Amino acid sequence: MASTTAESTGRPRAVEAAFLLLLAVIALDAVTWVLDMFVIAPTGLADMRAASGDVGAFRQAAVSGAFTLLVIGLGVLLAVMVRQGRGWARLLLVGAAALVALLDLATVAMDGPEVFAGASAYELLRDTVPALLGLAALVCLFLPASNAFFARRRRAA
Secondary structure, rough: OOOHHHHHHHOOHHHHHHHEEEEEHHHHHHHHHHHHHHHHHOOOOHHHHHHHHHHHHHHHHHHHHHHHHHHHHHHHHHHHHHHHOOOHHHHHHHHHHHEEEEEEEEHHHHHHHHHHHOOOHHHHHHHHHHHHHHHHHHHOOOOOHHHHHHHHHHHHH
């Protein structure tokens, strides 16, 4: 049987899976930004045009797009660092996930359960699928094989 990349690098399959799951979350976030901004009515651009006019809306969209690209770039960099076995990157992911979870809980606490009542199927999928993929990535990063990999990398450094 031919060896896989994960086996030849000493990287466990769980770390490879986490890396791919993180890339999937990043890609989904990029796609949903485009869909929300330009495709799914009411579009974010239309809302911004109504509030700020054409010039203001395009300026806001450009800032939002630039920020989204920055977050995507940082996410890919973090995923690559995790794949290389950098423990600090794994901990940073945990911190980011905890922050997102706290912000989500704060939203539900302020808006109550009715925040879900008026949500469309798209909105529920948009919000749930990346969260579940991210949770799966975190679980993969803390499996025993992953813990051993990160410990080996820490000792080697």
